[in-house]
Structure formats: C-alpha cells, structure tokens
Amino acid sequence: MRIALVAPPFISVPPKKYGGTELFVGELAMGLSKRGVELTLYTNGESTLPVPLKWFYEKEEWPLSGEAEANLKGLNHAAWAVKEAAEADLIHLNNAAGLPLSHLCNAPVIYTVHHAYEEALNKFYEGFPDVAFVTISDFQRSRLKVPNVRTIHHGIEMEKYLLQDKKQGYVSFLGRIAPSKGVHLAIEIAEKSGMPLKIAGEIQPLYRDYWERQIKPKVDGRFIEYVGQVGLEEKNAFLGGSTAMLFPIQWDEPFGLVMIESMACGTPVLALPGGSVAEVVKEGVSGHVRKSAGELVDCLRDLHLCPKSVRAYVEENFSSDRMVEQYIELYSELLGLTEAEVDRVVA
Numbered sequence: 001m002r003i004a005l006v007a008p009p010f011i012s013v014p015p016k017k018y019g020g021t022e023l024f025v026g027e028l029a030m031g032l033s034k035r036g037v038e039l040t041l042y043t044n045g046e047s048t049l050p051v052p053l054k055w056f057y058e059k060e061e062w063p064l065s066g067e068a069e070a071n072l073k074g075l076n077h078a079a080w081a082v083k084e085a086a087e088a089d090l091i092h093l094n095n096a097a098g099l100p101l102s103h104l105c106n107a108p109v110i111y112t113v114h115h116a117y118e119e120a121l122n123k124f125y126e127g128f129p130d131v132a133f134v135t136i137s138d139f140q141r142s143r144l145k146v147p148n149v150r151t152i153h154h155g156i157e158m159e160k161y162l163l164q165d166k167k168q169g170y171v172s173f174l175g176r177i178a179p180s181k182g183v184h185l186a187i188e189i190a191e192k193s194g195m196p197l198k199i200a201g202e203i204q205p206l207y208r209d210y211w212e213r214q215i216k217p218k219v220d221g222r223f224i225e226y227v228g229q230v231g232l233e234e235k236n237a238f239l240g241g242s243t244a245m246l247f248p249i250q251w252d253e254p255f256g257l258v259m260i261e262s263m264a265c266g267t268p269v270l271a272l273p274g275g276s277v278a279e280v281v282k283e284g285v286s287g288h289v290r291k292s293a294g295e296l297v298d299c300l301r302d303l304h305l306c307p308k309s310v311r312a313y314v315e316e317n318f319s320s321d322r323m324v325e326q327y328i329e330l331y332s333e334l335l336g337l338t339e340a341e342v343d344r345v346v347a
Contacts, residue, residue, distance in 0.1 A: 001331060001345045003039040004085030004107075005029055008095040009057045009077035010064060012046040017229035018062070018176070018202045020257045021094055021114045024136075024154055031157075031324030035346045037331075040088070042081035056080040063204050071097060090331055096121060102131050108334040110134060112152075116254050116275065117143040132334055134327075136255040137276035150330070153279070154255050155323030156314075160232060161264035163311045164240030170196040171300065172242035172267070174230070174258050177215060178207045182248035182272065184214045185293045187224055189246055189270075192297045196223050197246070200230045200238055240265035244300060247271035247281075248293060256280055260318040263287070266307030270296045286313040 005028065011019040014026035026049050029041050033051045041051050045058035056077050064070040078098030082105060085091055092110045093099065102109040112134045115121070125133065125146050133149040135141035141151045171193075173186040183199065190197035199219070203211050219226045230238050239245060245262035252275035259269045259280045269287035271277045281287040287310075288299040332342045 001037055001335065001337070001342075002087065002089045003032065003037055003331065004042065004081065004088035004091045005032075005039055006042045006078060006081045006085070006091065006093050006095070006098055007047075008074060009044045009055070010060060010070070010073075011044075011062050012060045013041060013043045013049050014047075014232075017231055020255075023156075023257060024112075024114070025094060027154075027156060027320045028324060028327060031320050032328070035324065035328065037328070037346060040085065042077075042084065054081070054084055063202075063206075074098075075100075089335055092327075092331075096124070099125070099128055099131065102128055108132065110330065110334070112136065113140060113144065114254060116140075116252055132330065134330070137279050139252065139275045139279065140254050152323060152326045152330070153318060154257055154260065155318050155320040156257070156260055156264060157320045158264055158311075158315055161261060162236050162240055163264075163266045163307060165266060165307050167243045167267070167307075168241040170198050170242060171270075172239060172245045172262075173197065173199045173201070174235070174239065174245065174262070175201045175247075176207070177201050177203045177211050179210055180249065180251040182246075182250050185248035185250075185272070186246040187215070187218050188293050189248065189296050189300065190224065192294070193300045195243065195300060197225070198238065198242070199224070199226045200228065200235075202229050235261065236265060239267050242267050244268050244270045244287070244303060246296070247277070248296065249274045249277070251275070253277060259287075260314050263310050263314045263318075266311045268303065268305045268310050270299055270303075272296070280318075282313055286310045 007013050007025045011022045013022045015022040029051050032039050041053050044060045045055040046060045074095050074097035082101040090108050094112050110132045133146050135151050138151050175181045218224050239262045245267050247269050255276050263286045269281050271289050290296050
C-alpha cells in the first residue's frame, strides 16, 4: 500500500503555529507510518515531519498575498505532486486545486474537505464522481451533494497533550482573530462573568480592521490579554491552565480541531452552535453548547466539569488511532484489499 499524501504548499507540516489542515495531515501521516504504511508526503521544504517528504516550493508562505496567486500556486504544487506520485497506489488530496488532476490519474483519489460549505465549490465537486470524498463532520457531509462521501472525524495524538487538573482562573480563546470566530463575543463573556480572558491566534491582514476597531481597544494586558500565536508546547500551557475555552463561533464550523485540543488538556469548551460543534462537544461531559453569549456566561459561573472526564471523552472519540484506522479502512476498500492483505502491510 503506497500512499501519496498531498498537503497544501502554504504551511509546513507539522505547523509551527497556525495550520489546522497541516496539523491533521501530520497526525495522519505519522499514524500511517507507525502502522507500516508506505507513504510520501508532498508539502513544502520547511516541513519537518519524520516521514519521506517531497516538495516543489522550498519555503512556506503564510498568510497568502492574494487569492489568485494562492490558487495558481496550489494548482502548480498539486500538478507537480500528482506527476511525482505516478507510482503510488492511491493519492490523497487535501486541497481543492488538485481535484482536476484526478482526471489524469489511474490510481484512486481521495479528497478530504477541510473548508466550510461554499455553493461554488459544491458545484465544482459534482464534476468528480470517481473521487472518494471525506468530510470532517456529519454536518459538512449533509451539505455536500456528491455520491461518494463519508465522514471521518479528526483525531489527535493524545500523548502530545497534557492533562492539567489545576486551572488558573482565566478563560481562553484560541483561533484566527476574525469576526466569524467570535473573538468579540469571547471578550463579552469574560467581561460579564468577571473572569480574565487570554486570547491567542493569528491576526490576518484581511481582518486587521476588525482587530483594530473591536478587539485591540479591549486588550489591556491584564484582564483581556493577547498572547500572539502559540505552538504545541505553549498551547498545552495556555489551554491546560484555562478554566474553559470559549468557542463563540458565528459561522458553520467544519470541525474545529482546537475544541478537541482543549478537551485533551482537560479543559471544557463553552460554545455557540454552528456546524460541527454539537458533534464534537458532548453536552454536560466535555463542555456546554448554548444559543447566546449570555447563556454561556451562566455556564461559566456554574461550571463543574471534571478535567479527567473531559479528557477521557476525547480519548474515546477523537484519538489519532481511531482516525488513522478509518482512513486505512477507506484506502483498503478503494484498493480492493482483503483483510489478510491489509494485515500484511499494516502493523
């Protein structure tokens, strides 16, 4: 079983800071490698994952300078990767730019959909009936009108995340500083509950005005603190010390990896509904989902969720082992492998 795993070329694998798709690709690649699956990861030259790597673009480029340039660069990377992967048994794409190349492939093609619903892309996907689509939530799958699709929830390697029983009396927000992520609502929840808020995430040029007008004036470095972007080690301390992680989204979240990262640290998620949230957060076990910021304030004031139980829920439902096994099952189905044949190539 020789797998060509094609990541977008813009962010390294694993990501240094921001990069949900790249975090997923890294978890999947490492899990496959540990099970004896032969794979090559097509990424950029700054990637450091200890698996066979190939790249066309030596340097990562984020944030992107423009949509047109991003589309062309993504297409160029995908075309090169598909050509390089000519001997692979199966090609697994993670960027829509590569899909037209599936018409030129003899090997089966899988495409994991990482973005929120867009009507134009939905129409585009209808042109690839032979591609096996994977959605990352059932909500996302319900919106995607293609015949060959299944859901595989993301998973993380639990050993990378440290359970912290003792919290430090603040709430956290981790994500892009964007209106759709609801950073302004996280501030509102903190102010009304009287609990300090630490904000971590990327300020992208597209949302610089949102930061300047709605967020920055509230940041005083004491009650509302902005700590910048955080890597894995910093993320452990940031999320683990938090009483709760606020997820007041204003859009239909495709999955939300940060939710399971928070819960893996024993920190419950307080979220507004949208997209995958109800699939990821188990009400009263790993967090609370409410219809308004005011209701989340009430939850925060009366929060009594056990950190060990929060982590146990993630271990049971969102481990990388579970995710990797489901992808191996899909690969095996598409390649027509028997159970005995799978056992010979998977440890």
